[in-house]
Amino acid sequence: MSSAAAGSTKGGRGKPKASKSVSRSQKAGLQFPVGRIARFLKVGKYAERVGAGAPVYLSAVLEYLAAEVLELAGNAARDNKKNRIVPRHIQLAVRNDEELSKLLGSVTIANGGVLPNIHQTLLPKKRVGCFIMQAYHTFTRSHLVFPSFRVLCSSEQVSLSRRKTLEKLDEELTKGDDKAALSLVKALQGKPGGLRCFGAARQIPQRLYTLDELKLNGIEAASLLSPVDTTLGAIERNLQLAAVLGGVSAWNVFSFTPQQLFYISLGLLFLWTFDSVSFNGGVSSLILDTIGHTFSQKYHNRVIQARPLLSTHSKHEAGHFLIAYLVGILPRGYTLSSLEALKKEGSLNVQAGTAFVDVEFLEEVNEGKLSATTLNRFSCIALAGVATEYLLYGCAEGGLDDINKLDSLLKGLGFTQKKVDSQVRWSVLNIILLLRRHETARSKLAEAMTAGKSVGSCIETIEDAIGKYMAVQWLLVCHGLVTLLVVISFLCGQWPIFQGTPIQRIHYFITYGAYDYFLRFIGFVFGTKGTNAILSIEQFCCDRPNPILQVIYLAILWGTYYFIIKSSFSYIPGYYLGAVHRYTSLLAVGVGVLLFLLTSFSDPGTVTAENVSQYLSAYPYDNIIYSEKECSTCKIPKLVVFP
Known part of the structure; x- marks a missing residue:
């Protein structure tokens, strides 16, 4: 019995019996010889083989492709926390791999769904395997070509620098593709070397804040929430006075008749009425805003730092831009004057402001469900302009339209007056603290916007300033x-x-x-x-x-x-x-x-025998434990005699 057992483990001449070799393909769980096929395909174009071995190579390549697709689909399922592979995972696996996407570019995967609108440079390119393979096959009647593909040992993901990503962001915003631009920003959100400040604002807890609490933080609600545009009003009054004086001067110089004055007045009245009815006062606002930027430095500086919301696209300026970026809303573009808005957007009724990518906000509005997070974001953005003016000048002149629109939105949502006050006070306190904390970033952002830099450059300015x-x-x-x-x-x-x-x-x-x-x-x-x-x-x-x-x-x-x-x-x-x-x-x-x-x-003095003796005399000997060591008269040391 033992000899039989021993014989079964011995080979020829008493050597141990060689164990059966296990190939790398079997270790990987594959049924085809990966290494042999890789060597054969590397030598030449074996896809042109027409012999009996051609179907064998083709089936091996197809099995290899199936294994790769299943592995990538399994990774996609694991990323989505699913235990089973569905057609959607196969679609993601194929489209997110560069070689498979080219190979199966014209293939439709049933029930695979549609890929999200993500820029191609951000799609992860996963390459798993151990060999470089090239496969081509030709039939006599149908020409089937497999484009070359490569499989590397480690998976890698495309990493773009922040500056390059922001350049692509500007390109997408120029094209008007807001979703692609937003996906670019979110891909780098919170990553080291990426956009770490986007949506990363440290906000205060949301609760009902009293007016006394606002005062403790140096905020006078009356000055902030009751803006009066005295600068632009003064410019408008001066223009009206200049127009009246100019009319009187022209009357005296050209000697107009009353009939001519009537026709001129009627024409001006017609133009003013036509502008008010057709353009909602856009031409008048354009002229007034242009004159204000040209002749009033105070008005120009105030508009650059913070300008109220005056259009249907939620337009703001530097204060709005910064707060929106910090709370997680991507700015789309900005204008600094009505003339610039007319050139960029072709609209007369748009003054200085910033437009935002509000895709998520519109989706929630269309669904009839506005989340608290979204409401908090847009309430902060709406009040950022008046808050910035308040910090800079001690009072707010612009932004009354912002406050009215926010109030209308909150009341339209069914908020009570107490809840409206709570939302507004929280937003004001939150904005003020954010602006105080990031004063340098706001100032540098205003300089960048004055220089006419792109949205991507403005975002980089914010990131650099806050990073420093x-x-x-x-x-x-x-x-x-x-x-x-x-x-x-x-x-x-x-x-x-x-x-x-x-x-x-x-x-x-x-x-x-x-x-x-x-x-x-x-x-x-x-x-x-x-x-x-x-x-x-x-x-x-x-x-x-x-x-x-x-x-x-x-x-x-x-x-x-x-x-x-x-x-x-x-x-x-x-x-x-x-x-x-x-x-x-x-x-x-x-x-x-x-x-x-x-x-x-000051003179600290000099240490001498006299001042030392004077100092020591303040502490006499007790003659019990401590006694004088020398005679005070003859200065001879005393002899101590022990009994």
């Missing part, structure tokens, strides 16, 4: 932690509780080690002469009266203050720091200089 702001915040945090560590190590490093800890080692390095290592380095490089030179400099600076330490102190003080002005003053005022810190910082430096002067010009 976040970097400065982390830099300040690290600076504070390092400063705290150095101060604790310097003052408390010798305490017993820090013995054997890094704080003790830092204390040693600051107080002794750094200088000792420096002396060793000088001695190693320059020898004894270098060490003696350093010691003589130390003696001159520390042991003899000289102004060197004072000069070094002043250089450190003013150099640090200059660095703070250049690096930090651009962030003041900010979310946590008010404008008063610009002046308190100068006051702090002044106090430091004053203390320095008092220390430098």
